Amino acid sequence: MQIDKSKFPIIYGHDPRKGEMFQVVNEEGEIVNPDFMPDLTDEQLFEIYTWLIRMRISDEKANNLQRQGRMGTYPSIYGQEACQIGAVWPQEKSDWLVPTFRENGMMWMKGVPLEQTYLYWIGNEKGSEFAEDLNMLPVAIPVGSHTIHAAGIGWAERIKGGNNVAVCSFSDGATSEGDFHAAMNFAGVFKTKCVFFCQNNQYAISTHRNIQTASDTIAEKAFGYGLPGVMIDGNDVFAVIATMTEALKLAREFNTTTLIEAVTYRLGAHTTSDNPKIYREDSEVEEWAKKEPLIRLDKLLRAKGILDDEKAAKVEEDARQEVSIAAKKALEAENPKITDMFDYLLSETYPELEEQKQQLIEETNE
Ligand SMILES: Cc1ncc(C[n+]2csc(CCOP(=O)(O)OP(=O)(O)O)c2C)c(N)n1
Incomplete structure (x- = not known):
């Protein structure tokens, strides 16, 4: 069936080869692309804000647990929360999530209790024992390897005549792995029901994105495989939600896989074993910190009268309590035999x- 490209204006209307990057809300919290603002109620906007705070506080807690020697290691999602939220928000419950190791927020939204994610990073296998009805694969540590699994799931969904999409999440470094290219090629040839969501957080440990790949953007790699690719502002939760909504529809209705490059920045260390000060300047971090997702969301919600200091304090207090309980449960869990x-x-x-x-x-x- 021929795709009516005008029905997918984000994906087909923004060409990464021309340097076009899709954005809905800018760094000042202004809606710069109102036609594409997802149709969300005030309650939903507040829910998105609440998720962002919960993720940020859960991240801080995990880093603290590791520093106290109570968690093995931990990969931070600080600064990448808009991607974590936006990639899952538009998914159906039965869609698949095929995550890499830096998707603690996505997994939480998908339905993995936070204490389970903590258990995983504590080193307890129960952390990977998901509920039966959760269409999610375990965390993939080998970089890029899970893109192939996602392509397979997306293929199976198509063959079965299923309606579920396999959303595969990874980062810029994974696009330099052979597996990624095999998966993209497979997705193009066999018309799989997938979305490949790349959080370009600028680094693969200490390797900067600019020496990771010679292509100007990651999104444009899709065209070589006959697939659409789009570059978006990954710090803008609304851009991520709007694009993912379109990509899911494209996969569901036309068996077409989109490569989304969500441009963001890893504000924290690669993992708790890493010291980013060795390979990047503080000034670079400071520049990106101005663009992080919470600042603009906070501004937008306050301008809309949805958020004030009192509400913000309550969200934070509740999140701290929730995260503390999750950590306690994980720490008190029985060790595996x-x-x-x-x-x-x-x-x-x-x-x-x-x-x-x-x-x-x-x-x-x-
Ligand atoms: C196949 C493979 N090679 C090397 C590693 C070691 N390693 C772990 S994370 C990482 C960098 C990954 O970078 P990227 O894909 O950009 O993800 P990010 O950590 O930035 O989220 C590397 C090289 C690994 N886990 N798997």
Whole structure:
């Protein structure tokens, strides 16, 4: 079926090759593209604000837990919350989320309780045991590897005549991996029901985006695979929601995968093991900090009379309490048994593995 491109004005109306970047609300909190402002009630706008605060405080808590030696490691989403919210907000519950390791906020919105995400980063496998009805894959640590899984799911959905879309989230560094290119090629050839959502947060650990790829934008890589690509302001939650809404529709109705490049910035460290001061200037961070997603959302909501100091203080207080409870639950959770690694790795065991398991039991008295 021929796509009527005029029905997808964000995706087909903004060409990354011309340097065009889609935005709805600017850094000052002004709606600069009113035709594209998602149709949201005041309650929904407030809910989006609340999510942003909850994510920010949960992030701060995780960093603190790691510094106190109570969490193994943690990848911060500080500064990337608009992407985290906007990528999930328009999804149907039955759509798939195929996340990389920096999607703690997306996973929370998708339905993973926060304490479970904390458990994951504490090192407890229960952190990956999701509810049966949650169409979500576990966190992918190998960079870019999950793009292939997403393409497969999107293909299966098409073959089954299903209506669900596989949303795959990753960052700029993943687009330099072979898996990403195989997945994009597959998505183009086999017309999969996917959205590839790239949070270009400017760094792959210490490698800046400019030395990551020679292409001017990440979005334009889509064209080589016969797919649409669009570059958007990833710090503008409304741009992300509007674009993701269109991309989901394009996948659902026309089996066409969009590559969205959401331009954002990782304000924190790569993970708690990283010291970004070694490879980037404070002045660069300060410049990006002016563009972060909360400032403009706060301004917009206050201008609309939806937010004031009292309401903001209450949202923060509630979030702190909620996050504290989640952390307590995660810290008090039972440790997995050491033999779990044998019991849950393969569906069927074999003699050598059983031998190793017995040896471990004897050595550890577990
Ligand atoms: C295949 C593979 N190579 C290397 C690593 C080590 N590693 C972990 S995160 C990372 C950088 C990823 O950068 P990017 O995709 O931009 O994601 P970001 O961390 O910025 O969210 C690397 C190289 C890995 N996990 N997997």
